[in-house]
Amino acid sequence: MTTSEQPTAVGADIDTHQTAADAVPTPVGAASRAAASVQAVDASFADFDIRRETVEALAERGIVNPFPIQAMTLPVALAKHDIIGQAKTGTGKTLGFGIPLLEHVVAPGEPGYDELSAPGKPQALVVVPTRELAVQVAGDLAMAAAGRRVRIVQVYGGRAYEPQVEALSRGAEVVVGTPGRMIDLLNQRALILAHARTVVLDEADEMLDLGFLPDVEKLLGATPASRHTMLFSATMPGAIVAMARRYMTQPTHIRAHDPGDDHQTVQNITQVAYRAHALDKLELLARILQARGRGLTIVFARTKRTAAKVAEELTARGFAAGAIHGDLGQGAREQALRAFRHGKVDVLVATDVAARGIDVEDVTHVINYQCPEDEKIYLHRTGRTGRAGNKGTAVTFVDWDDMPRWGLINKALELDIPEPVETYSSSAHVYTDLDVPQGTTGRLPKDRQVRAGLAAEEIEDLGETGKHGGAAGGRGSSGDRHGHPHDDGGRSGGGRGRGGHGRSGRSGDARSGEGRSGEASARSGEGRGESRPKPAHDEAGGPARAVDAATTGADGSSDAAKRRRRRHRRGSGSSSAAPATTD
Structure with missing residues (x-):
C-alpha cells in the first residue's frame, strides 16, 4: 500500500511516503515533514469521515474535539495507510487508532456482514503488553462503539481459558489482549487470525522490553499480508524499527508534540525531587498526601513487598489506599483498579509494570516512593498524571544510594534538579512546595476520612489461574x-x-x-x-x-x-x- 495524499499536520510532525527503513530511532525521521504550532485542535470528530454512531457515542462522554495525535492519525488510518505513531503517554492515542479500527469493522446486522468470508471471526487485533492496558483499551473501544453491535473480546492471562475460548467461539469482531495468551489461544485454534484485516501494536517499546517481540511477530505472521498495521511506541529502538521494516508497508510516521516543549516529560507536570531518609519516608508521604487540591494519587514502589507494606501503613493512618502488584490475583488487582477509578480509594500503591495499564485522567499526583531505575521508567510513572491536557505533580523520593541513578535520570530528561534537597517530614519547604497545610501530621484526621475504601468494591470471581489475595496485602x-x-x-x-x-x-x-x-x-x-x-x-x-x-x-x-x-x-x-x- 502507498500513501496517495499528504495530510495536513495539526499539532504534530508527520512523515509521509516514508519506508520503515527511514524510521530511524530519532524523535522524528529525516524525511521532509510539515509541522504546525497549535496545541488545541479546532476540528471536531464530526468533521472526519467516521460513522454518526461513533460521533454520538463520543459526544455522550463529552469527547468532541480530538487531541493532536488523534487529528493526525484519523485521516491517515481511515485511508488504511500503515502508521508508526510516536507520542508521550497520556496524549490520547487509543482513540487515534481505535476509531479507524472500528470504522473498518463490520458488525452483525450491518450491511456486508453476511458477505464476509468468515462472519464472527476477528476482523481486528490489538496487541498490548499488560493485562491492565488490555482492559483499558477494550473499555475505550467499547465506549466508542456503544451505538453498534461490535463484539470486543479481551484475552489475557490470570483468567481461566474457558470463558475466553467461549467468547471467541460465540463470535468477535475485535480481540484485545496480551501476546502470550493470544499465542496460546492461536496454538489451540481458538483464536483465528486469518481474517484480521487490521492489527494494532500498542506500547511496542514496552513489549520489546518485556521480551514479547517474537510472540508479536508470530501473531503478525498469522494475519493476512494485506492487513492494515498501526504501531504505536513512545520510543523507536532498533528492534522496533527492524520489525516495522519487515511487517509494514511504507508506514506514515506521526509524532505528536507540545509546541515549545522540547523535553521528554509532559510540560504540564510539576517535577519535584527530595532526598529522603528511609525511616522518614512514610511520614513524609502521609503529609504530602494531605496537600490542598490533591485528587487521585498513585504511589510507585520498586518491589511488591514495599507496595503492600506502604498500602497497609497508609490504610492504618486513615487513608483510603489500595495496592496493585504481582502477588495479587487478577480479581484483587481489578478490584483495586475499579475502586481507584470510582473514587472509593484515592491512593493506589503500584509497582512499575502496573504503570502501563493505569489510565485515569484525573490523577493529580504521582509519588515515586522509591527512585525509578532509569529515565524510561520515570517517564512511565510520571506519565500517569498530567494526562489529556490536565495538570499534574510528580514527587520523587531519592535515597542516598540512589543519587548516582537520579543524576543520570536528571541529565537524560533535563529536569534541572541535579541535587535533590535533603528533606524531612518536618521540612518547611515541603509545605510551601506542595501546598500542604501547616500543622499537618502523618495521620489523616477522622473528619477527612470520607471515602468508602477498598472493601466497598466487590471482588469478582474470575476463575483465575493464579493466587487470590486482598488488594492491599499478602500473597493470597x-x-x-x-x-x-x-x-x-x-x-x-x-x-x-x-x-x-x-x-x-x-x-x-x-x-x-x-x-x-x-x-x-x-x-x-x-x-x-x-x-x-x-x-x-x-x-x-x-x-x-x-x-x-x-x-x-x-x-x-x-x-x-x-x-x-x-x-x-x-x-x-x-x-x-x-x-x-x-x-
Missing part, C-alpha cells in the same frame, strides 16, 4: 500448579511454584529486595506483560517456549537447580536428595 492463598502467572502483568511471573505461590514472587521480594535492580527491573520479580499458563497441548509435544527470566536466578542458575539444593539441605536421614521434578 494457593493457586494452581502454575502458581500466580502474572506478577504485575507478568508473563510467567508466578512461575510454577510447587505450593502455588510461584517462584517469581519470591524472586521479586526476597532476592531482589529493594536493591539496584528492584523487582529485577520489573521483569523477574514483577514478571512480564501477562501470563501464559502452559496449555495441555504443549505437554503433548507443542512448540517449546523460551525460559522466562523469572525462572532463572541472578547468577544465571535455574530455579530447578536451586530447588534441588534446597531439598538436599532439607533431607532427613538420607545422603541424597530426591530427584527434582520439572513441574
Whole structure:
C-alpha cells in the first residue's frame, strides 16, 4: 500500500511516503515533514469521515474535539495507510487508532456482514503488553462503539481459558489482549487470525522490553499480508524499527508534540525531587498526601513487598489506599483498579509494570516512593498524571544510594534538579512546595476520612489461574500448579511454584529486595506483560517456549537447580536428595 495524499499536520510532525527503513530511532525521521504550532485542535470528530454512531457515542462522554495525535492519525488510518505513531503517554492515542479500527469493522446486522468470508471471526487485533492496558483499551473501544453491535473480546492471562475460548467461539469482531495468551489461544485454534484485516501494536517499546517481540511477530505472521498495521511506541529502538521494516508497508510516521516543549516529560507536570531518609519516608508521604487540591494519587514502589507494606501503613493512618502488584490475583488487582477509578480509594500503591495499564485522567499526583531505575521508567510513572491536557505533580523520593541513578535520570530528561534537597517530614519547604497545610501530621484526621475504601468494591470471581489475595496485602492463598502467572502483568511471573505461590514472587521480594535492580527491573520479580499458563497441548509435544527470566536466578542458575539444593539441605536421614521434578 502507498500513501496517495499528504495530510495536513495539526499539532504534530508527520512523515509521509516514508519506508520503515527511514524510521530511524530519532524523535522524528529525516524525511521532509510539515509541522504546525497549535496545541488545541479546532476540528471536531464530526468533521472526519467516521460513522454518526461513533460521533454520538463520543459526544455522550463529552469527547468532541480530538487531541493532536488523534487529528493526525484519523485521516491517515481511515485511508488504511500503515502508521508508526510516536507520542508521550497520556496524549490520547487509543482513540487515534481505535476509531479507524472500528470504522473498518463490520458488525452483525450491518450491511456486508453476511458477505464476509468468515462472519464472527476477528476482523481486528490489538496487541498490548499488560493485562491492565488490555482492559483499558477494550473499555475505550467499547465506549466508542456503544451505538453498534461490535463484539470486543479481551484475552489475557490470570483468567481461566474457558470463558475466553467461549467468547471467541460465540463470535468477535475485535480481540484485545496480551501476546502470550493470544499465542496460546492461536496454538489451540481458538483464536483465528486469518481474517484480521487490521492489527494494532500498542506500547511496542514496552513489549520489546518485556521480551514479547517474537510472540508479536508470530501473531503478525498469522494475519493476512494485506492487513492494515498501526504501531504505536513512545520510543523507536532498533528492534522496533527492524520489525516495522519487515511487517509494514511504507508506514506514515506521526509524532505528536507540545509546541515549545522540547523535553521528554509532559510540560504540564510539576517535577519535584527530595532526598529522603528511609525511616522518614512514610511520614513524609502521609503529609504530602494531605496537600490542598490533591485528587487521585498513585504511589510507585520498586518491589511488591514495599507496595503492600506502604498500602497497609497508609490504610492504618486513615487513608483510603489500595495496592496493585504481582502477588495479587487478577480479581484483587481489578478490584483495586475499579475502586481507584470510582473514587472509593484515592491512593493506589503500584509497582512499575502496573504503570502501563493505569489510565485515569484525573490523577493529580504521582509519588515515586522509591527512585525509578532509569529515565524510561520515570517517564512511565510520571506519565500517569498530567494526562489529556490536565495538570499534574510528580514527587520523587531519592535515597542516598540512589543519587548516582537520579543524576543520570536528571541529565537524560533535563529536569534541572541535579541535587535533590535533603528533606524531612518536618521540612518547611515541603509545605510551601506542595501546598500542604501547616500543622499537618502523618495521620489523616477522622473528619477527612470520607471515602468508602477498598472493601466497598466487590471482588469478582474470575476463575483465575493464579493466587487470590486482598488488594492491599499478602500473597493470597494457593493457586494452581502454575502458581500466580502474572506478577504485575507478568508473563510467567508466578512461575510454577510447587505450593502455588510461584517462584517469581519470591524472586521479586526476597532476592531482589529493594536493591539496584528492584523487582529485577520489573521483569523477574514483577514478571512480564501477562501470563501464559502452559496449555495441555504443549505437554503433548507443542512448540517449546523460551525460559522466562523469572525462572532463572541472578547468577544465571535455574530455579530447578536451586530447588534441588534446597531439598538436599532439607533431607532427613538420607545422603541424597530426591530427584527434582520439572513441574
